[in-house]
Amino acid sequence: MGKTMQRIAWIIAIIGFLVGLVGLYQFLTVGHEAANYGSYVPWGLWVAGYIYFIGLSAGAFLLSTLVYVFRVKRLEKIGKLSLFTALITLIAAMFLIWLDLGQPLRAWRLIARTNFRSMMGWMAWLYSSYFVLLVLELWFAMRRDLAVCGNEPGFKGALCRFLSFGRKDISEQAVAQDHRVLRILGTIGVPLAVAFHGGVGALFGVVGARPYWNSGLTPITFLIGALASGGALLTFITAFWGPNNNAKERKDLLIFMGQIVLGLLAFDVLLEWAEYSIGLYSSIPAEAASLRLVLFGNFWWVFWIIHLGLGVVVPLILLTFRGRSVGAIATASALIAITFISVRLNIVVPGLAVSELEGLREAFTGPGLNFDYFPSTMEWLFFVWVVSLAGLLFLIGYNLLPVVRGQKEVI
Amino acid sequence: MPEVLLEALKQENVILRMQEDIKRALKKPVSERHWVMVIDLRKCVGCSACTVSCIAENKLPPGVVYRPVLEEEIGTYPNVTRRFIPRPCMQCDNPPCVPVCPVNATWKRADGIVEIDYEQCIGCRYCIAACPYSARTFDTGRNYDDDTPEQFEYEMTASFEYGKAWPRDDGSPIGNVRKCHFCLHRLEQGELPACVTTCIGMANYFGDANDPDSLVSELIPQTNAIRLKEEMGTEPKVYYLV
Numbered sequence: 001m002g003k004t005m006q007r008i009a010w011i012i013a014i015i016g017f018l019v020g021l022v023g024l025y026q027f028l029t030v031g032h033e034a035a036n037y038g039s040y041v042p043w044g045l046w047v048a049g050y051i052y053f054i055g056l057s058a059g060a061f062l063l064s065t066l067v068y069v070f071r072v073k074r075l076e077k078i079g080k081l082s083l084f085t086a087l088i089t090l091i092a093a094m095f096l097i098w099l100d101l102g103q104p105l106r107a108w109r110l111i112a113r114t115n116f117r118s119m120m121g122w123m124a125w126l127y128s129s130y131f132v133l134l135v136l137e138l139w140f141a142m143r144r145d146l147a148v149c150g151n152e153p154g155f156k157g158a159l160c161r162f163l164s165f166g167r168k169d170i171s172e173q174a175v176a177q178d179h180r181v182l183r184i185l186g187t188i189g190v191p192l193a194v195a196f197h198g199g200v201g202a203l204f205g206v207v208g209a210r211p212y213w214n215s216g217l218t219p220i221t222f223l224i225g226a227l228a229s230g231g232a233l234l235t236f237i238t239a240f241w242g243p244n245n246n247a248k249e250r251k252d253l254l255i256f257m258g259q260i261v262l263g264l265l266a267f268d269v270l271l272e273w274a275e276y277s278i279g280l281y282s283s284i285p286a287e288a289a290s291l292r293l294v295l296f297g298n299f300w301w302v303f304w305i306i307h308l309g310l311g312v313v314v315p316l317i318l319l320t321f322r323g324r325s326v327g328a329i330a331t332a333s334a335l336i337a338i339t340f341i342s343v344r345l346n347i348v349v350p351g352l353a354v355s356e357l358e359g360l361r362e363a364f365t366g367p368g369l370n371f372d373y374f375p376s377t378m379e380w381l382f383f384v385w386v387v388s389l390a391g392l393l394f395l396i397g398y399n400l401l402p403v404v405r406g407q408k409e410v411i
Numbered sequence: 412m413p414e415v416l417l418e419a420l421k422q423e424n425v426i427l428r429m430q431e432d433i434k435r436a437l438k439k440p441v442s443e444r445h446w447v448m449v450i451d452l453r454k455c456v457g458c459s460a461c462t463v464s465c466i467a468e469n470k471l472p473p474g475v476v477y478r479p480v481l482e483e484e485i486g487t488y489p490n491v492t493r494r495f496i497p498r499p500c501m502q503c504d505n506p507p508c509v510p511v512c513p514v515n516a517t518w519k520r521a522d523g524i525v526e527i528d529y530e531q532c533i534g535c536r537y538c539i540a541a542c543p544y545s546a547r548t549f550d551t552g553r554n555y556d557d558d559t560p561e562q563f564e565y566e567m568t569a570s571f572e573y574g575k576a577w578p579r580d581d582g583s584p585i586g587n588v589r590k591c592h593f594c595l596h597r598l599e600q601g602e603l604p605a606c607v608t609t610c611i612g613m614a615n616y617f618g619d620a621n622d623p624d625s626l627v628s629e630l631i632p633q634t635n636a637i638r639l640k641e642e643m644g645t646e647p648k649v650y651y652l653v
Contacts, residue, residue, distance in 0.1 A: 032551040032586065038474055039548035042536035102534015102549065102586030109514045109533055120513035120537050208643060209507060209543035356545045357498065357639070359481035364462060367553055368474040 005240045006395075013391035020385020026378040032102060034378040038368020040360070041352045045345070045375040046100040049383050051200055052229070052344040053093035053390070054127075055222065056337070058197035059230015061086035061134065061189060063260075068137070068179070068186035074256050077243045077405070080145075082234050083138045084403045085394070089233075090131060092390035099382070119203035126196035133192060137185045139163075140178045144170050145402030156400055163401075197226045204347065212279070212290035212351040221271045225343060228264035232315075232336035235261055239330035243404055251326055258329035262319040265336060269312055290350040297350070298372070302342045311339030349373055426608065428626055429618055434601050436619035442521035445621040446593050448604075449630045450497055451652040454614035457482060457495035461606035461615065468594060468605035470570040470579070473553045477546075477591035478606055497615075499606065500525065500546040500591035501639065501647030508538035508547060517588075523648055524593055526573060529583035538588055543643050552585040571596045593617070620648075 026034050037044035060082045066072040067079035098104055110124035146164040150157055167174075201222030204213040235257040244250050276295075279287045294303050315332035322328035353371045355361050361371055375383070397403060436444045457480055465471070465478045481496040506525050509517055516531035517538060539547045554566045569576040570584075574596045577584055594604035602608075607615040618627035630636065631650055638647045 032549075033553050033557070035551070038551065039476075039539065040545060042539040042549055100535075102536070102551075102588070103532065103583070106514075106531075106533040109531065113514045113531070115510070115513055115515045117510040118513040118537070120511065120535060124513065203537075207507075207511070207541050209541055352540060356543055357481055357496075359483045359496070360479065360498075360545055363481045363498070364459075364476045364479035366474045366476065368549060368551060369476065 009240075009391065010395055013388045013395060016384050016388030017392055020381050020383075020388055023378050023381025023383070024385050027099060027382050030378070033367075034376055036373055036376040036379060038370075040355075040369055040371050041349065041373040043100075043348050043352060044373055045379045045383055046096045048341065048344040048348040049386065050093045050097040050100070051222070051348070052341045053089045053096065054200060055197060055226035055340070055344070056230045056233050057086045057089040057093060058193045058223070058226040059228070060089065060234050061130075061193050061230070062227060063231055063234055064137075065186045065190050065193075068141070068182040069190060074253060077249075077253065078234065078238050080138065080141045080403050080405075081237065081242060083134060083141055084397060084401075085234055085237055086230075087131075087134045087138060088390050088394045088397070089230075090127070090134065091393065092386050094127065094131075095386050095389070096383070119199055119206060122199055123196065123203065126192065126199060130189075130192055130196055133185055133189055137182060137189065140181050140185065142402055143167060143178055144175050145405060149402050159400055160402070194223065198223050204351070207351075209356065210290075210351045211284045211287035212354075213347070215275070217271065217275060221268075221275065224264065224268045224271055225340065228261065228268045229337055229340035229343075231257070231261045231264055232333040232340075235333035236330055236337055239326060239333070241398060241404065251324075254326050254329050255324055258319050258323055258332070261333055261336065262316070262323070265312065265315060265319075286354055286356075289354040293350040293353055294346050297353075299374075303346055306339050306342040307346065310335050311342065425613055425616070425626065426603065429603055429607070429616065430601070432618040432622065432625040432627070433598065433603065436622060436625070437599070437601060439619075439621075443621055444522040444619050445648075446502070446523050446598065447618065447620040447627050447631065447648045447650065448499060448502075448593065448607075449616040449627050449636070449650045449652060451614045451616070452494065452496060453652065454612040455480070455495045455497060456612055457493065458611055460609050460611055461497055464605045464609035465591070468597075469572055470568055471589075472550060472579070473555060473557075475548045475550050475589050477548075477589070496639075496651070497606070498544060498546065498639075499593070499649060501544050501645065501649045502593060504646035504648065505644055507541045507543060507643075507645060511537045511541045513537065524595055525590075526592065526595070527588065527590065529573075529577065529587050532583070532587040534586045534588065536588060543640050543645065544647075547588050547590045550584050550587055550589050552581075554579070574599060 035044065063075070064079055064082035064086065067075050098107055101107060110121065111128065114121040114124060116122060143164065146160045147168045147170050150161040150164050150168065152160065198219040201219030205215060205218035207213050235254065238257060239254055242250065242253070276291055279291045315336050318328040318332035353373055355371055459480050462476065462478050462480055466476070469477065471477065478497055478499045481498055483494045483496065485492050485494055502523055502525050504523070506519055509519055509525065513535060514531055514533055516533070517525060517527045520526050534549070536549055539549060556563050556566055567579050569578040572592060597604060603617055607617045616627055616630060618625040620627055620631060622628060630652065633652065635653050636650045637653055638650055
């Protein structure tokens with residue numbers, strides 16, 4: 001089953017990449033004119049995609065710290081895989097948010113002219129540090145295996161030799177030394193990941209003009225959502241790309257991960273209930289207006305069917321009643337990970353899609369001066385391109401780098 | 412001639428008076444001026460001439476608007492009436508758009524106007540999300556002659572915001588966030604903002620709140636002067652007489 005799934009993944013990623021190129025081309029030639037976000041709903045699919053991917057990254061990374069910082073033995077074998085997943089999803093997130101800028105070529109100013117009173121200013125620094133930390137950590141985690149695969153012939157061997165930067169020591173002491181470094185890096189990484197993803201939540205949470213976002217719970221919801229979605233993605237990846245040379249060990253690992261995901265999903269639903277019930281009950285009209293958009297607006301099905309149905313109810317049932325079946329765990333995890341984009345969309349868009357002043361909707365019309373946002377073809381295609389790019393980077397890296405040890409060649 | 416009209420003729424011309432107010436303010440250092448706008452909603456007929464004159468003055472492209480006129484319907488049929496609220500940038504004393512800018516591209520000037528540095532803005536649009544008045548809009552680069560075979564010269568004419576020429580080639584302010592700046596470039600030449608001079612009902616007043624002799628200083632303390640979303644603590648510098 002593993003090989004078939006991997007083949008399907010290659011095909012989907014390649015088709016998505018090629019189709020998505022149209023979106024990239026359209027963006028490069030026409031620019032933001034071809035997008036449906038604008039002045040009243042300034043952020044759309046790409047910003048939602050960005051917090052979606054950055055959440056996946058933070059979640060996958062925090063799970064890796066269970067291995068390298070907290071020494072959870074049962075997860076040991078997926079340490080590198082989770083770091084690698086975190087890196088790929090970070091790249092996808094950065095790509096989306098970079099081209100969302102009106103002036104992408106000025107992005108460097110986020111570092112050079114940072115305003116530290118802005119949460120977004122902090123983001124630039126935190127992501128950069130996180131990127132460096134991830135690359136370093138991944139290198140130390142793979143170093144021994146790079147030294148080993150450096151002996152292989154062909155391109156893979158050459159790449160391993162290059163990436164090992166001449167360090168060929170595979171003695172136990174050298175590996176123990178690597179683990180000490182990993183523990184230090186991972187220990188720095190925990191507060192860093194909490195800071196940058198809690199920070200994205202705060203980026204929304206501090207906006208007093210948008211009562212739907214303006215809550216102390218927002219950063220926490222972001223973090224738990226990141227753990228749930230990132231954990232689910234990693235579980236799904238482990239099911240098909242994880243170590244599989246020991247069937248029992250693989251099953252135990254997946255059952256354990258399924259339980260973690262189930263717990264995180266339940267916690268996420270609790271926080272969501274808190275947000276929605278308080279927001280609807282209280283008398284803050286703008287917040288209730290946003291929530292009503294989510295629940296009963298034109299895109300009600302995004303919440304009820306995609307998120308609640310496919311992303312919560314089905315996985316909860318699968319993980320609760322079929323929690324020992326590898327197929328059920330993989331399906332549930334895939335559903336959670338994929339449908340989580342609907343949660344992110346339902347954070348970004350409804351916060352903006354309610355008029356701040358009565359009568360603004362009709363006051364003056366023009367492109368971008370409306371509150372009914374649905375992503376344009378260009379936005380969809382470019383989003384598909386970034387997702388596929390991430391998929392391809394993952395598959396290429398997975399095949400060329402020693403991301404997983406103990407993957408046996410099967411059917 | 413009826414008594415009322417004769418009386419009206421004797422009154423001083425408010426435009427001339429406000430122009431004198433501005434000239435007096437310009438003699439002071441920038442930090443001692445405090446520009447405010449007062450809009451008399453009882454006089455506003457909702458003609459949107461201010462919106463249009465602003466677009467002409469600042470050469471605004473499609474999708475960018477600095478001063479729409481909000482229309483509120485009050486009551487239920489058949490007892491319906493309408494209220495019009497022109498909405499420029501409030502030039503808040505405590506502007507929520509300023510601290511969120513990640514690259515310091517927008518700030519509060521000493522004279523009270525919230526300025527945007529088009530050369531610095533990266534177009535992230537966080538300020539749009541943070542403004543409680545929807546006063547900021549995003550210039551995606553659209554032109555009125557898009558989808559026509561010819562590009563017209565008038566589309567390329569420069570706007571003169573912040574005292575600089577901004578021709579409409581591919582550079583800024585395309586890809587930037589834009590908003591009303593009380594026609595700063597006109598103010599600094601001793602002229603009133605375009606919307607004030609255009610208003611057919613003379614519902615629009617402008618001047619230096621830091622000058623007790625200015626017209627606006629007489630209007631602001633009136634009991635019928637209100638500000639939008641006062642509860643947000645933004646301290647807007649646009650007052651409405653109701």
